[in-house]
Amino acid sequence: MAALHLVHVVYQFMLAAATPLAQRPLWFVVVPLMLVLLPVICRRLHHRPNAGDDERKQSKPLLPSPPGRLPVIGHLHLIGDLPHVSLRDLATKHDRGGGLMLLQLGTVPNLVVSSPHAAQAVLRTHDHVFASRPTPKVLHNFLYGSSTIAFGPYGEHWRKVRKLVTTRLFTVKKVNSFHYARQEEVRLVIAKLKKAMATGMAVDTSETMNTFANDIMCCVLSGKFFREDGRNKTFRELIEMNVALYAGFSLENYFPGLVNSLGIFTRLVSRKADETHERWDDVLENIISDHERRAEQEESADFVDLMLSVQQEYGITRDHIKAILMDLFDAGTGTSYLTLELAMAELMRHPHIMTKLQAEVRNKTPNGQEMVSEEDLASMAYLRAVVKETLRLHPPAPLLLPYQSMVDCEIDGYTIPSRTRVIINAWAVCRHVESWEKAEEFMPERFMDGGSAAAVDFKGNDFQFIPFGAGRRMCPGINFGLATVEIMLANLMYCFDWGLPAGMDKKDIDMTEVFGLTVDRKEKLMLVPKLPGSASCA
Template sequence: MDVSTPFVALLFIGLLSLFLLVARKPSPSCGDGRRLPPSPPGLPLLGHLPLLGSLPHRKLRSLAEAHGPVMLLRLGRVPTVVASSAAAAQEAMKTRDLAFASRPRVRMAERLLYGSDMAFAPYGEHWRQARRVCVLHLLSQRRVLSFRRAREREAAALLDRVRRAAVRDAVNLSDLLISYTNGVFLRAAFGDDVGGYELDGGEKLRKVFADFEELLGTVTVGEFVPWLAWLDTLTGLDAKVTHTFEEMDALIERVIADHRQRRRGGRRKEDDHRDFVDVLLDVNEMEEDADGVRFDTAAIKAIVLDVFAAATDTAYTTLVWAMAELINHPHEMRRVQEEIRAAVGGGDHVTEDHLSELRYLKSVIKETLRLHTPLPLLLPRETVEDTELLGYHVPARTRVVINAWAIARDPATWERAEEFVPERFADDDPTDDQYALGQDFRFVPFGAGRRGCPGVEFGVPTIELALASLLYHFDWELPAGGASTLDMDELNGLSVRLKATLHLVSKPWSPQ
């Protein structure tokens, strides 16, 4: 049965109304003298779920302003500690990293990622070996450099699409950037042949990928309130998950089968041309490389999808937000264009050799990541033992959420915290880690510690090359006759995206 969103909303509100007269506040202690974090009033059974709204990172910041940088919420049956300060993030991801190193069960991830992935895996041997394979085999500096051809090829295709679209009307840059980021990932993960799907932005492939990312960022009602799990079926969510999983599984299964057939025929790729599937099949065939943990086909699929979700969604979201901020800040747009055009020196195109010279471009990207952290609430952690956070007791098996978005906009640690000011990063040492993974806990867009994102080095050049290429070859502005600035409202999902579609006018530029 097809149930409309308004009907479901009314139904859910009706259920909530049964409990509105019985709000309570959790006890501030455990009964043995240990202090639990402060907690706002909640509802029986539902706890604080109704407080989160459509943009939870914003609502949680408001709650933290009233209740402090460490709060205890009860999301249905799930006790959840929320950390909203750099000090709390540092303690959870560095000082007491091991105690906070696990992940809770996330039903959507279990259904879409075979229960064998790395990002959502609980702390243990499978996670250690999966991360080892990713760090040493898939995402090493050497392997990332080997995908340079894929990135430059897709950047050239992006520019061609902009030129073709600009002939007709304003460019739907959001649409073209999705094709770009998907294309880079597909060539890196699967090679140039994707099992009969159209590689360059085919509609069927894009629809499957878009549904996968949307669902992975969807929270099921039944996960937090089991007695309301029927809502996930009633709304069609369960059926959509099953269909999307089957579509994605069929695609990857076909790609893996093609790779295995080629390998059986003795046609193995040279090391610098191996894609992710080739590398994972090597690990699968050499058990000793994984210290006795065998990576079966399900694990290969899960890790490929992990990298897809992390790499494409982050890159796409950051590129869109960066272009949106530059459109609203034309002075900064001109400054970064002047830097790029001086570095390229009249050449035909931007290459990755130019990227190390583009310090202000890196500042623009860092400031974009600060203001628009792609995953504002980092993937949830779970404590493996009783521990503490800023002096508060946190019991074992408590879910922990770090509000990286709130931390990056904290006026106590950032001047002009709500403004787009790339210059704040202009004096950073270019020889340092440009994106501060685990170095500055005021800025943690990729997490830190054991559960920090291992794919930063893969995603960053994808972002830098596309942004530099777009700004080198074109001047950009909003369509005439419309608003003078771009609406920066947010849309929540796997990442928090720009709600508006990025329709821009592109004007070709060439050196004199």
């Protein structure tokens, strides 16, 4: 009982202090855990088998693995505040050039993928093996029985829901049908920026882009009245709560056996997950009910209308619809806003690139237009190159979501056991020095005709460029996200010139990252919108 009490006390400390890994180094939670597990560590050290004997028993080569693995916690102490950077650095030293590395994080083996070759092996050659996800039990109910597209395990239900999303919700035709929503939300942002421009004050561009992306998703998912009833603010709060749940230190991710044997851990974390789930469920239930009541009055169908109309065809329940909606809100807001924010940050750091982009946008937009329309975007090749380069250097989810092998398989002569967790370091892959010219530089020209990466795209066939993953688990909403980013960025370039707050130089723009499910910039991007000399939206 005394030991159990100690576990409880230490874990309460961990819950209070273990904010998302972005804000706390991993050792902050590992050290208290080590104190709790010290007796176990001592026993393991006493009975530890000879490592040389283990290697002689292996009939196949062992996966590369960094030295310094400790009993019980494994390699956890080697992971710093920015895991994608730590994993890249470890792979550079220890993966023997093959892009595969085995890390023991707690009691869970993790296969880390850090090269295009290794990514192709996992995401294409053995895609059928690695198509599942590890889902913590504490999040099972929160995720509507793990029935979301992003986190659900691979199986018949997942395939059915994935088909629904790709063939009904995110077709090119359907994405294009929401152009009115994107155009209206862009118009509102431009109007707000014009008001700010009149004051000469700096604008929190990070907040502006976050609100824009959130409102776009609210409009297409919950209907055109989202602003009047305050749903946009509610969803913003709920998404932030989700981020805290997903990104926070979860003991089950590293010590599932311990969590299962001591239910107190599950209860402590589940309490917060259940509270968040109840709030989501109330809001989503209201949205679905609203759509059912006014189904016959609506002239155009949003995503909820579509899912209700095919509910019987696909055999999905009300909870399944809620799970899909939660997924779409989570994924659709964060990736778009981060890409816009980081694109603006990089353009401010590289004024010559911004000048070139502004010239293209203003020259390709017909004279007299107040704003850039989506029809104008087709001729803006440099705009697409800037977006691509932003995604290459700053994939919104640098480690994607974890994969899990369903059966044993072999990659490059190494045996990968069933139920191995796989971490795809998309950030490292997209900066792979052997695949990219001047890999660390912001250089959109690489994607233009004649550039070194002119033929490279992120649609899942070029494994050196996987900001959205590839294979069965590739993000299904790429077209929707790109449409949102391109129309907003084009109008920011068309309607304004941009400056920094007084006394600030481009070298002062802080690109320090904060790690979570996605990677945010630590500092808000404060910019001053100015009236351009050549744009017509004065």
